[in-house]
Amino acid sequence: MGPADDTETTGGLSSDVLRQLRRGTLERTVLENIRARNNPLQEPIGPYTGRCQYCESDKYMFDDAAIYGCTLCLSLYSSA
Numbered sequence: 001m002g003p004a005d006d007t008e009t010t011g012g013l014s015s016d017v018l019r020q021l022r023r024g025t026l027e028r029t030v031l032e033n034i035r036a037r038n039n040p041l042q043e044p045i046g047p048y049t050g051r052c053q054y055c056e057s058d059k060y061m062f063d064d065a066a067i068y069g070c071t072l073c074l075s076l077y078s079s080a
């Protein structure tokens, strides 16, 4: 994987920050910064918005029949 591929999966976050994001152990202020960067216009988040409820990204969402989720922070949500 080259640098471009890394950005695709990490959102430009350092591996340390990304790990803490995925564990839910990020400091509140750091998390707020990530949310502000992922969602600068403060668009709606959560179900049916195409935006992650946790990190507020709209670039890393996936979905299948049963679940959808975010490949950046690794949040999973039920589609049911």
Ligand SMILES: [Zn+2]
Pocket: 052, 053, 054, 055, 056, 057, 070, 071, 072, 073, 074, 075
């Ligand atoms: Zn997320």
